[in-house]
Amino acid sequence: MKLAEALALRADAARRVEQLRARVTASARYQEGEAPAENAETLMTEAAEVLGELESLIRRINRTNAASLVEGGTLTDALARRDVLRLRHSLVTSAAGAAAGEGQRGFRQLRSELKMIPALPVGELRGQADDLARQLREVDTLIQRTNWEVDLLD
Known part of the structure; x- marks a missing residue:
């Protein structure tokens, strides 16, 4: 994979984390007797996975940037x-x-x-x-x- 592709994936992952954060925030509380719009725990798990991928991409991008002359x-x-x-x-x-x-x-x-x-x-x-x-x-x-x-x- 080229560095430019990894940069695009990093940007996508960062956007995805921000979207998940907004969805978690919207679903973190709900009125008694009602169902939440989405399962906040499932969203938190998904966000943790995306954050792990983002960290890996950032590490690889930084290593590549430091090694590329x-x-x-x-x-x-x-x-x-x-x-x-x-x-x-x-x-x-x-x-x-x-x-x-x-x-x-x-x-x-x-x-x-x-x-x-x-x-x-x-x-x-x-x-x-x-x-x-x-x-x-x-x-x-x-x-x-x-x-x-x-x-x-x-």
């Missing part, structure tokens, strides 16, 4: 880089937007109102954001390609 390190390194690039891009775009006055009134209605001046260079920040977005795309493409090339480890 890509440009400049392991796949785990590339995932960390992607996460930090996303955070950095978000920070820079937020800073540029705030400095540009996005979401705020962009003009003075009265001459007596104080003029707002950007504390950061908006154009420079937008250029940094563009560069970060490019780097993020490149790392993400590398990760996606590797996910379809690498076999999942046991």
